[in-house]
Amino acid sequence: MTVWHADGTPRASIVIDGKVLRAILFDMDGVVTDTAKVHLAAWRRLFHYLSERGGVGDVELSDRDYRQYIDGKERARGLQSYLTSRDVVLPLGNSDDSPDTVTINSLLRRKNSYFLEELARHRVDVIIPTVRWIQQLRSAGVYTAIVSASRNAKFVLDSAHLADLFDIRLDGIDAAKLGLSGKPNPDTYLEAAARLSVPAAECVVVEDATAGIRAAHSGGFGMCVGLGPAENVANLTDSGADLVVSDVSEIDYHFVTAAPVEGDNHDAACELCTDGADPSWSLEYRGLSPDTAGVREALLTQGNGYFATRGALSESNDDGVHYPGAYVAGCYNRLISEVAGRSREDESAVNIPNWTVFTVAGPDGEWLGSGSHLIDHHHEEFDLRSGTLRRETTFRDIAGRVTRIRQRRFVSMADPHLAAISTTIIPQNWDGTVHVRSGINTDVCNNNVPDYSLLANRHHSVVSAEAVDHERVSSTVETSTSHIRVSQCERLRVRLDDGSTPRHTRRMNVSDGAVTQVVTYTASAGQPVIFEKTMSLFTSRDRATVEPEHAAREHAIDAADHSELFRRHCIAWDLLWHKFAIRLGSDVTTSLAANVLIVHVLQTLSTHTIDLDVGVPARGLHGEAYRGHVFWDELFVTPILTLRLPELTRSLLLYRSRRLQQAQRNAKKLDHDGALFPWQSGSDGREETPSALFNPRSERWMPDNSRRQHHVNLAVAYNVWQYWQTTTDLEFLRNHAVELLVENARFWISRAEYDATDDRYDIRGVMGPDEFHDGYPDRPGEGIDNNTYVNIMTQWSLMRALDAVEILGRTSRSITDDLEVTEAELATWEKMSRRLRLAFLPNGLLAQFEGFDALKELDWADYRSRYIDIGRLDLILEAESDSTVHYKASKQADTLMLLYIFSAEELTDLIARLGYPFDPSSIPSTIDYYLSRTTHGSTLSRIAHTWVLVRGNRSQSWDMLRSALASDLSDTQRGRTREGIHLAAMAGAIDILERCYTGLDFREDVLWLHPQLPLELSELVFTIYYRGHRLQIQCTHSSVTVSSETKDAAPIALSIHGRSHIVPPGSAVTVAAQ
Incomplete structure (x- = not known):
């Protein structure tokens, strides 16, 4: 996107603050849809007709005249404006004038019939960047509206399947009914703002016509945003545009702070509205919106690596809007379901009982959350420094009684078995x-994922539910x-501000699947x-725990009071931030996004995870997608952990x-040697990948052959070696890593087939990371052959197995004996690491797999115009009775994953070792080729592509990173x-900021740095732990500094921009930036 100055020169991108501007109003034609050519054709037909009637002179319509006199205006005004410019005066006429009468009214009816005829011949084109931006706005809870002079706006939006993207539509028909003047009068925009209950001063208008501006x-x-090319900047700015953009997709709206507001936006009595929280450390939401409640609850999840609780309101239930789920790391259960006449067994992470239950009622007995109260103000703030969720709500009952509640919730990072909610109740006027x-x-x-609605979902039964004592x-x-x-x-205590206990009664209830205590008191x-609620949680999986019920009860009574629990919790978070904090200069938006991301990683995987037998759950402990399973995701996760908490990475390995x-056993079932880790893993390492996937577009089950993604083995091998390179943990290498590498x-x-004629090894019948190709058009589901990513990673992993055996051979000759590694076996590894086959495209670029060049090209423009979001092209094509196996299309990075993992130099060396000529100057062309054929249907896609673009196109890389940072936030x-x-x-995304933008790598016992900061980042500062050193790395556009903050460790070798240092x-070492 380009943002223009009034003189037509580019300017820096603009930021729109979602706290201040919270609704966006769009003109339709030329902004959201592109029916200009249809309108222009209809107008030209009309004026051609008028000229043929005679008596009016030459009224042919040029593009320039269309923009100046007609575009954006109400139809009658536009027609009269243009005719006046040609000195043509026609009578207004009546609504019942015959079609052959030359009046304004009859011409307008004729023009509309021309327009509908033209529209029937041409589909409605949509402006894709705008529509994608609107989708993000909607996900972030921003109000959107269409304000159009067209009387056909409903028809156009319905034809383009866009009607659901807008809270309201105000068109030419509405304007006529209400007697509103058209643009350039502001009446229609003001009416739209009023219908949204948002003041005009808090709305953004996006227009491409000067009349609308x-x-x-x-x-x-x-704010008035003009949309147009450089040559139209002056007209739009002269009309009042605050900025002019070539398209809206890259306007930096503060999605993470934007939320719909019900009632007052600011409440002077609300502590959260007035506490002045640091915007880079505070994730805030105001108001309540059913549309975004589920997203908000996921982003407000709190956890400590042992368990996590979604950020649902304490008075909420699983009602289709809210979902107060909670999950213990590693707690899985299997259920059998009958689906489509077949039995299937699924293992899932278990939604445990909801401990957050807390609600309040006044004299009328109506509980908050029952829907009988009016919410005057609601504000939530997630304090990222302390992992604490604060909430303030003011509500009134039918009798006008106003009550304010304040809550503070935390899942203790100091004690993994504790969580707490403190609630203050303040009657305001009664x-x-x-x-x-x-x-x-x-x-x-388990009811969090609609796609699993056909599966059995009740995973546990009640053993006991009872009152223990008076609290x-x-x-x-x-x-x-x-x-x-x-x-x-649960332990529940009641107190006043001075610490004393108010008079109250308490009743314990066990009913309807809940155990509760009801406290009643007289308020002033x-x-x-x-009210201070403390919850302790234990499971029978916990170490040193024989009776979890006894442990939970004892822990609850022994727990300190809330102030002390909170103090310890904050200290624990301070210690984590001491290791994981990242400083990004003055960029508040990116800093907030980065801090949110780090918090959620640490709430899933923390120091408490070290003592557990768990892997990396792909969707955190935040919901039930992927059933809580472990995939290859540690490839992307462990790098930031290894640099700070290597013992945590060790535990995950x-x-x-x-x-x-x-x-x-998995490998043996497939008649292979060694070991094969499952694509989806749960409790015990069995393959948990389902055999079928439900397609909501077609409402059909489609085969899921992703268990052929054997490259999960290669991710494990990579993570093992990276851990060794960073830590030189010889004990781990000897007792665990070498066996993992050898079995891989x-x-x-055993998986490869040797072709003696070519002296090459082939690996057939696999799936690559792409996931769209589980086979060939004539044999779908059987896998593809010689995937480049799989083959080169296999080559690399064989080399690392050889290295590990050699390293340990220096210290322990028994390793080869213990693992029964023979000299012949080592020789085979060596040979295969030099003779694996690679496939190439006719243009000399690396082919994604053998036969990729024979696939058809997809009509990308057609599918993007029809579906807007084609990320899951596999589902779209299946619904059309087609398949992605026919096309050169990828869901995410596949061949380009090699450039995510290896430097260009390393990749070149690996290909050369295989005996293939490879010109590294072809890498940019390879990136362009595959990037243009990728749908980005996975959040990992933009991570990998951001990385590979950083050296050749930093601007595009930064844009992709921003998209990756916003993937969950928006x-x-x-x-x-x-x-x-x-x-x-x-x-x-955090790893890109740290390792990718600094060129941080570990090779040959050297720490390598080659920083290439995006222009948008003025500074990048973070800390890592490397071979006994705590190192602070500080990069700016002028210098690079590496400081050791350790007193007792062996010197380390460092290379910055290719120059060596000890x-x-x-x-500390400081060098000039390059």
Whole structure:
């Protein structure tokens, strides 16, 4: 996108603050849809008809005259304006004039009939960047409206399937009914703002016509955005445009702070509205919106690596809008479902009982959350520094009684078994009885993902639910097949500001699947009463825990008071931020996004995870998408962990090592040697990938052959080696890593077929990372041959297995004996690492796989115009009875993943080792070729492509990174974030900021740096731990500094921009930037 100055020269991109400007009003034609050519054709037919009638002179219409006199105006005004410019005066006429009468009214009816005829011949074209931006705005909870002079706006929007993208539509028919003057009068825009209940000063207007810009400017709207090319900048700015853009897609709207507001936007009595929170450390939402509730709950999830709780309101239930789920790391259960006449078994992460239950009622007995109250003000703030969720809500009942509640919730990062909610209740204008209900709801199931609605979902039954004493209730449930017991105990205390206990009664209830306690007291206006709810959680999987129910009850009674629990919790977060904080200069938007991403990674994988037997769940502990399974995502996640908490990476790798025997069984089932890790893993390492995938577009089940993605093995091998390179953990290499590498090598040796004629090894019947190609057009589902990513990564992994055996051979000759590695086996690894086959396209570029060049080209323009979002092209084509196996189209990076993992130099060396000539200057062409054929149907796609673009196109790389940063914050996957965050994309985005933009790498016992900061980043500062050193890395556009903050460690070798340095402990190296 280009943003223009009034003189037509480019300017820096603009930022629109969602806290200030919270609704965006769009003109339709030329902004959202492109029916200008249809309108122009209709107008030209009309004026041709008029000229043929005679008596009016030459009234042929040019493009320039159309823009100047007609475009954007109400039809009658536009017609009269143009005729006046030609000194033609016609009578207005009547609405019942015959078609042959030459009056304004009859001509307008004729023009409309011409327009509909032209529209029937031409489909409605949409302006894709605008539509995608509107989708992001909608996901972020921003109000949107169409304001058009056209009387056919409904027909056009329906034809283009865009009607659902707007809260309101105000068109020419509405304007006529209401007697509103058309543009350049502001009446229609003001009416639209009024219907949204948003003041004009808090609205943005996007227009491509000068009449519309003048209307917005004169109406006092908060911002007027002109849309047009450089040659139209002066006209639009002279008409009042605050900025002019070539398209709107890259306007930096503060999505993460934008949310719909119900009631007042600002409440002077609200502590959150007035506390002045640091905008780079505070994720805020105001108001309540059913459309964005699920996304908000996922992004407000709190966890500590042991368990996590979604950020649903404490008074909410699973009602189709809210979903108060909670998940314990590694807690899985299997259920059998009958689907489409077939039985299937699925293992899923279990939604445990909801411990957050807390609601309040006044004298009328109506509970908050029942729908009987009016919400005057609602404000939520996630304090990222302390992992604390604060909430303030003011509500009124039918009698006009106003009550304010303030809550603070945290899942303790200091004690993995504790969580707490503190609630302050303040009647504003009344005295009387208050009821508070708090407890644990055991009547929950897995119901977070609509695509799983046909599957069995009740994973546990109640073992016990009871009152323990005057302030504690507890529950225990047991999963149906894994037989994991989950015990929770709530302690509820009541106090006044001075610490004293108010008079109250308490009643314990066990009913309807919930165990609760109801506290009743007499309230006085303005008098706060504080409820402190502490919850302890244990499972039968926990170490040193025989009876989780006993442990939970004892832990709840022994827990400190809330102030002390919170103090310890904050200290624990401070220690994490000391390791993980990243400084990005003055860029508040990117800083906030980065901090949000880091928080969610650490809430899923923390120091408490180290003691657990768990892997990296692809969707965090935030929802039920992918059933909580572990994929290859650690490839993107562990780099940022290894640099700060290497012991955490070690623990995650042990999850694989402990399941090595099962991986060996997986390989044996396929008649292969070695070990094969499953594409989807859960509790024990069995393959959990379902055999069928439901397509909501066609409402059919389609085969899911992704278990052929054996490259998950290569991700494990890569992670193992990266951990070794960073830590030189010899004990791990000896006891775990070498066996993982050896068994991976054995698998690929047995997987490959040797072609003696060509002296080449072929790997057939696999799927690459792309996922769209599970076979060839004539044999779908059977896999593809010689995938370039798979073959080169296999080559690399064989080399690393050889390295590991050699390294350990220096220290322990028994390793080869223990693993029964023979000299012949080592020789085969060596040979295959030099003779694997690669496929090339006719133009000499690396082919994604053998036969890729024979596939058809997709009509990309056609599919993008018809579907807007073609990320899941596989679902679209299946619904059309077609398949992606026929096309040169990828869901995400495949061949280009090699440039995500390796430098250009490393990749060149690997290909040369295989005996193929390779010109590294072909890499930019390779990037362009595959990028243009990628749908970005996975959040990981933009991560990989951001990385590969950084050296050749920093501007495009930065744009992709911003999209990656916003993937969950703006729910760019259109409703998927509510089912769980995308953990690998979050960690991967941080990794790009740190390793990619600094060129940070570890090779040959050297730490390499070659910073290439985007122009948008003035500074990049972060800390890593490398071979005993705590290193601070600071990069600006003028210098690079590496400082060792360690007193006792061996010096390390460092290379910056190709120049070598030795860094002793406590020293620093500074060099000029290049």
